[in-house]
Amino acid sequence: MEDIAGRYEILDKDNKFIFGKLYRARDLEEDTIVFIQLIKDNIYINEKFLPNLIDESTMLAQINSHHIAKILDIGIYLTDEERCFYVVSEYFSGIELRKVIKGNYMDLNSIVKITKKILMALKTAYSHNLYHGSLSEDNIFVDEKYNIKIYDFCLTKANKGVNIRKDNSIAFLSPHQLNINYTDYESDFFSLGIILFDAIFKKMPFGIGKDEQSMLKLIDKGIDWNSVAINNENIALVNIVKKLIRRTEKYSSVNEILIDLSKFMYVKADIAPKDIKISEIDNDNTVLNKTDNKFMQKLMLLAMTIIILITTISQFK
Structure with missing residues (x-):
C-alpha cells in the first residue's frame, strides 16, 4: 500500500500499515510533501461522514492559526478487503507528541510551552464553533x-x-464520549488532562481499556495519586490536570485554564518569556518583546493574569 488514489506516494515504510496514523507522503501532482492517513470505515462512522468532512475542511481552511493543520484533500480508498477514507493534510516537520513524551524530551518548561500552544489552538477553533473531539498524543x-x-x-x-x-484513541476519550457518544468542548479539556498527566508522570492516568465499558470502569475507579511523584515544583500543574479530568467543578473555558497556567508560570521563575510568549493568550500571531530581567518577567506575568481575569469576567456581563 504505497500509492493512494494514484496521486499520493507514501514515503514512510512500516512493517505493518497502521490505519489512522499520519504518514509522510509525496503529492505527485503538486510535487510537495504532505501527511496522509487512511481511516477504516467502521460502525461508528456516519454515512454522511465524507460530505460533512468536505464541508468542515472548507471551514477549517478559513481558520488562521499556526498550530492547526489544514486538510488538503479527502476521498475514498478501496483495498481488497476494506473501504477506507483518506485524509491529506499539510506537512509539518515534527514528530508525534507520544514519541516526545516517551523519549523523555519534556521537562516542566517544555510541557507548559506545548500546553499553552495547544490551548491557543483550541481557543482559536472554539471562536469558529469548532471543537476537536479526538485530541490525543498521536495527532x-x-x-x-x-x-x-x-x-x-x-x-x-x-x-x-x-x-x-481511531487506533490508540479510546484512552483519551471523555466519559460522555465513551458512554453516549456525545462530544463537546469539555471532551477536549478531558483529553488534554490525560495528555498532561502522561507528560508529567510518563504513564496514563487510568490505563487503557479494551473497550468502552472497561475504559469507563477504569475512569470510575479513579487515579491512584499515591503512585505518582507530586512535589512542590509540579503541584500547581498537577492541580490543573485534576480540574481538567474531574467530573464536577471543571473548567468552563480556555481562558480559565490559561489563568491557572499563568499562575504556574508566575511562580516558576525559571520559565523565561523567550520560552513562553504570554501575549499569545490574546492573539495567536502577536509577539511580545523579550526581556531577560527577572523582575519584568514576573511583572508581565502578573499583568497578563489580571488582563485574562478582566477579559473572562467581561464575557459574563
Missing part, C-alpha cells in the same frame, strides 16, 4: 523548538459529534 506533532501542529480537526464534528475510534 499533535512537535518540532525541535517545541512548536506544534494539531491534526484531525473536523473528523469528529463531521461525524456528527461521534468519535470515530
Whole structure:
C-alpha cells in the first residue's frame, strides 16, 4: 500500500500499515510533501461522514492559526478487503507528541510551552464553533523548538459529534464520549488532562481499556495519586490536570485554564518569556518583546493574569 488514489506516494515504510496514523507522503501532482492517513470505515462512522468532512475542511481552511493543520484533500480508498477514507493534510516537520513524551524530551518548561500552544489552538477553533473531539498524543506533532501542529480537526464534528475510534484513541476519550457518544468542548479539556498527566508522570492516568465499558470502569475507579511523584515544583500543574479530568467543578473555558497556567508560570521563575510568549493568550500571531530581567518577567506575568481575569469576567456581563 504505497500509492493512494494514484496521486499520493507514501514515503514512510512500516512493517505493518497502521490505519489512522499520519504518514509522510509525496503529492505527485503538486510535487510537495504532505501527511496522509487512511481511516477504516467502521460502525461508528456516519454515512454522511465524507460530505460533512468536505464541508468542515472548507471551514477549517478559513481558520488562521499556526498550530492547526489544514486538510488538503479527502476521498475514498478501496483495498481488497476494506473501504477506507483518506485524509491529506499539510506537512509539518515534527514528530508525534507520544514519541516526545516517551523519549523523555519534556521537562516542566517544555510541557507548559506545548500546553499553552495547544490551548491557543483550541481557543482559536472554539471562536469558529469548532471543537476537536479526538485530541490525543498521536495527532499533535512537535518540532525541535517545541512548536506544534494539531491534526484531525473536523473528523469528529463531521461525524456528527461521534468519535470515530481511531487506533490508540479510546484512552483519551471523555466519559460522555465513551458512554453516549456525545462530544463537546469539555471532551477536549478531558483529553488534554490525560495528555498532561502522561507528560508529567510518563504513564496514563487510568490505563487503557479494551473497550468502552472497561475504559469507563477504569475512569470510575479513579487515579491512584499515591503512585505518582507530586512535589512542590509540579503541584500547581498537577492541580490543573485534576480540574481538567474531574467530573464536577471543571473548567468552563480556555481562558480559565490559561489563568491557572499563568499562575504556574508566575511562580516558576525559571520559565523565561523567550520560552513562553504570554501575549499569545490574546492573539495567536502577536509577539511580545523579550526581556531577560527577572523582575519584568514576573511583572508581565502578573499583568497578563489580571488582563485574562478582566477579559473572562467581561464575557459574563
